[in-house]
Amino acid sequence: MTVEELIHEVEKAGATLHPEPPDLVVRPAGVLTADLKDRLREHKPDILRRLEMEQSRRILEAEDIRIALWITETDAGAKVTDRLILGADEARLAGAEGALVFTPADMFAYIELDPHSRELMRNFMNQFPGAQWKWTDRK
Numbered sequence: 099m100t101v102e103e104l105i106h107e108v109e110k111a112g113a114t115l116h117p118e119p120p121d122l123v124v125r126p127a128g129v130l131t132a133d134l135k136d137r138l139r140e141h142k143p144d145i146l147r148r149l150e151m152e153q154s155r156r157i158l159e160a161e162d163i164r165i166a167l168w169i170t171e172t173d174a175g176a177k178v179t180d181r182l183i184l185g186a187d188e189a190r191l192a193g194a195e196g197a198l199v200f201t202p203a204d205m206f207a208y209i210e211l212d213p214h215s216r217e218l219m220r221n222f223m224n225q226f227p228g229a230q231w232k233w234t235d236r237k
């Protein structure tokens with residue numbers, strides 16, 4: 099069972115999960131079965147990681163913060179330069195300078211991809227700078 103499936107099961111039971119490291123808080127706690135509580139304990143580190151990442155993504159989106167990456171090939175391999183970008187205007191400028199600009203949703207999705215899919219995403223972003231992605235949950 100994936101972390102997403104566990105979170106969905108908690109939501110179906112009428113509860114919500116809140117990361118308060120090192121604790122994982124369930125509200126209301128009384129609606130969960132003993133089996134579901136055991137599975138939450140078993141996967142607690144992964145669930146906390148997922149919830150904290152989602153929380154971070156929401157904060158970055160609210161502030162319209164993005165990350166721009168300039169990737170250049172050198173004799174020693176790829177050189178990556180990064181910069182925080184604030185707002186759409188800075189994002190357009192960075193894109194015009196050859197950067198790959200990642201929104202918070204892009205960043206969140208990127209780290210979940212396998213290496214081959216990451217490469218495909220980077221190639222697509224290079225071919226279609228400024229393209230808007232629509233990420234959906236895989237539930």
